[in-house]
Amino acid sequence: MTITLHEPRVRSVLDRLFGAAASDDDHFDAPAWGDLRSAGAQERADALAGVYMPISARGGDLLYGLARASRPDTVVEFGTSFGISTLYLAAAVADNGKGHVYGTEMSEAKVATARKNLDEAGLGGVATILPGDARRTLADLKGPIGLVLLDGWKELCLPVLRDLESRLAPGALVVADDIDQGSMADYLAYVREPANGYVSVAFPVEDGMEISCRA
DSSP states (O other): OOOGGGSHHHHHHHHHHHHHHHHHHHTOOHHHHHHTTTSOHHHHHHHTTTOOOOOOHHHHHHHHHHHHHHOOSEEEEEOOTTSHHHHHHHHHHHHHTOOEEEEEESOHHHHHHHHHHHHHTTOGGGEEEEESOHHHHTTTOOSOEEEEEEOSOGGGHHHHHHHHGGGEEEEEEEEEEOTTSGGGHHHHHHHTSGGGSEEEEEEOSTTOEEEEEEO
8 A cells, every 4th residue: 555655755755844933943043932931923924934943753653544544525734834743644635535634824925935845745635824913814614624734823823723623523533743832821721621612632843733622
């Protein structure tokens, strides 16, 4: 059986993007990022339109495996950036033979590049990138949603999840990246509180991922 994730054209795009992201890390201007912490979400997205901020390769493998195992009809991604995580999710959907990925991204430049990357990998047909604030662009997306990746601005992860909750399928998986960041504290407290309807566990990948099942 052919695994889309291992196809040369997919691996070529992923290798190129991870290489660019590694170089990006070497030249990232930390003081400039610090100056943006008090800026609005859209202002930050525009200012950091050239910065990758990707998931890790092992995190991508985890996403692929979760999507293959759960076989969701609808996948939602908050925070597409240049499309690295989208490629993993789209590869899983393609191999499942069903489903569609809906990514969201505030930076128009990143939206255009992510779409090109998906097309180059041959996965543009199973993924749609929606430009703008996820709280608006996902408002009309119909459920049931089977898998959610939250990897956008951390203070928005909980509001985005709350907006999606009524459309989550029973047993839906919600994956949040970078849970080691202090700005994820409210999100983690919410999904780890059983009364809110999740069974949640931290997974040790890079900066950490929280995997929550809608019980």
